[in-house]
Amino acid sequence: VTMEHEPIYPAVILPADLPPWNGPFPYHSTTDPRDRLPVFYSILTPADWTRYHRWIRFAERLSPLDVVAVRETVTVFDALTLRPGEWLNDRILHYFTDAWLNTPVDSHSSCVAFFPSFFITLLVNDGHMDPKLVGTFSHRNVKSWGPKRYQSLKKPAINHIDTLVFFQNQGQMHWAIYGIFQDLKIIEEFDSMGGGDDKILKALFRWLSIEYKLAGLELDPSE
DSSP: OSOOOOOOOOOOOOOOOOOOOOOOOOOOSSSSSSHGGGGGGOOOHHHHHHHHHHHHHTTTTTOOOOOOEEGGGGEEHHGGSSSSTTOOOOHEEEEHHHHHHHHHHOOOOOOOOETTTHHHHHHTTOOOOSSSTTTTTOOOGTTTTHHHHHHTTTTGGGGGGGEEEEEEEEETEEEOOOOOOTTEEEEEOOOOOOOHHHHHHHHHHHHHHHHHTTTTOOTTTTT
């Protein structure tokens, strides 16, 4: 398998463009999340909010290094990023996705694989010490990550996973999310700041095409 050979890319549809006439409509911000993305949606009761505010007041008297959850070692400092106006950090995202994956399988409407926030950072050498490597694609950096996800989901290969979700840390100030929806044949960026940079979309397609080749399969960019 030629890892670094750049593939032919599918068409990139920008936020203001219409999708191809014969293709499915991507998920978009006007879609009710209760219908399309229930994993990211839940209803909080007044009792939930009361308990939350009570804990926030209590946590401000604790050491920031105190551990509040063993999984992913979530500390008080991490948990306080749940306050309004704060930037969620990696551990909170990893705790949420790990907790969701460990719920009973029959509660999942589809098979979803979440990748840690630094996957994209490594995939495109974001922040690499060598300036010549910054922004360059490297499957080698993440080659073991896919098989570990497939194994944890008890799936034999990547084509058996419906949805793959990736988080991108943008300057320690903002999160963007990328989804590969294999049933719709769409790789999409979700960015409340607008987004529109196709570099990561292309890098994810390139990674996906390599993962398919490793499984003895082929991706058709025209689809």
